Amino acid sequence: MTGPTIEEDGFSATRLFNQGFSYTYDDVIFLPHYIDFPTDAVSLSTKLSRNIDLTIPCVSSPMDTVSESSMAVAMAALGGISILHYNNTPSEQSSLIRSAKSRRIPFISDPIFKSPSDPIDSVSEFATSPCIFVTQSGTSKSKLLGVVSRSDWDELKDKDAPVSDYMSPAPVSAPSSYSFEQAAGVLAAQKLDYLTLVSNGEEVVDLVTANDVERIQGLPKLGLPSLGTDGEFMVGAAVGTREQDKERLELLVKAGADVIVLDSSQGNSIYQIEMIKYVKRTYPGLDVIGGNVVTAYQAQNLIQAGVDGLRVGMGSGSICTTQEVCAVGRGQATAVYKVASVAERGGVPIIADGGIANSGHIVKALVLGASTVMMGSFLAGSNEAPGVYEYQGNRRIKKYRGMGSLEAMAKGSDARYLGDTAKLKIAQGVVGAVPDKGSVLKFIPYTMQAVKQGFQDLGASSLQSAHDLLSSGVLRLEVRSGAAQVEGGVHDLVFYEKKSF
Secondary structure: OOOOOOOOOOEOHHHHOOOOOOOOHHHEEEOOOOOOOOHHHOEOOEEEEOOEEEOOOEEEOOOOOOOOHHHHHHHHHHOOEEEEOOOOOHHHHHHHHHHHHOOOOOOOOOOEEEOOOOOOOOHHHHOOOOEEEEEOOOOOOOEEEEEEEHHHHHOOOOOOOOHHHOOEEOOOEEEOOOOHHHHHHHHHHHOOOEEEEEOOOOEEEEEEEHHHHHHHHOOOOOOOOOEOOOOOEOOEEEEOOOOOHHHHHHHHHHHOOOEEEEOOOOOOOHHHHHHHHHHHHHOOOOEEEEEEEOOHHHHHHHHHHOOOEEEEOOOOOOOEOHHHHHOOOOOHHHHHHHHHHHHHHOOOOEEEEOOOOOHHHHHHHHHOOOOEEEEOOOOOOEOOOOOOOEEEOOEEEEEEEOOOOHHHHOOOHHHHHOOOOOOOOOOOEOEEEEEOOEOHHHHHHHHHHHHHHHHHHOOOOEHHHHHHHHHOOOOOEEEOOHHHHHHOOOOOOOOOOOOOO
């Protein structure tokens, strides 16, 4: 005796995304499936590209208000990766890579350096560090000779005296290759207030204080870091498709870049295809990620050219105006699904780039076929993002700008939009600000836990199982009406305070 037949509920992804509508993440919702495993059994391990594995599916966007050395170190420590922007000179970008790869601690300090003949002008110079380092050249690029503590300076009668007159001998140091746990162990064992981390040439690389250790130990436990074959943190870098970018590429490879992203707003061009072939021919062991694309046709062209990964998204970022300015692009949910359908056949992982505002969007992007998500605004405003905090009323904020904004274009990002030779510059982005988010070392682990809970509700214990459930039609979706979207969020309250953790 059989039970009653249950009418098929919802729509398969194939049917939903082939009706001629352009959907974004908020437009669609997954129907829950069957749970037979705990949340902690969900694995978010994934691939960034053909040959690069990550513990978490998180990538920071190559934007000059998001990804520099501090972000690269933090993301690698978490198990993700950063793609360093190229709105700078080739030597500056290479220096950012070397800075990140020289560390194994999940943050970057801001030590102050003086030469022996320099005086210390004011107490404010101790604001970001418990001591001031004295080196032969007055920079981090020379041998450490001694240190000056604030108490040393406070007791000084002649404030104009050179630091060589009263500096203390060089303090206890450790190799810059030390992990956070190793550095914390030295601090505890020797009861030190701070520990200097130096490179093989005795150059000061970083400073770890007892307060830093206490702060990091109070954050969620870090998972497996992203380490390259050289044993150092993995760091990616963006480049353009101009002839002079080949020289930049050479410097980035020498600096140790683990992956290269060809950064174009519309990647299906002869310029990018030729650059892909050049990279694969010149550096066959280097993975190259192409994009941006939103259609199967675009993706197929770049796959045939030899890419190891694809960025998906056009006009979906919170500061991007490409869709309204140029009338091209696609809703991000549709774009991810369509490109993933062809990329999977070619064994090419895709990065869902743009439109991520919450953990639910990450779940949707990954289940629809992405292997990783690239985030800009989600990470902007964090401690690790470039820039300084300002106050707008009582709100602490940081600047965040699109690489298509006129401000960013003035520094060189117009090449990304193939407009570096144009006399008239047309903006495809804006300049704005985002609130202080604290450290990515705190909110990314909580976000990943929320993503795991979403996967559990869908009955998927891994990214591959989610992709399989979607392609087989087991996972079902529906389009949400405007009222359903309102109902699915916080509503009908006089006042509320929204906290994710």
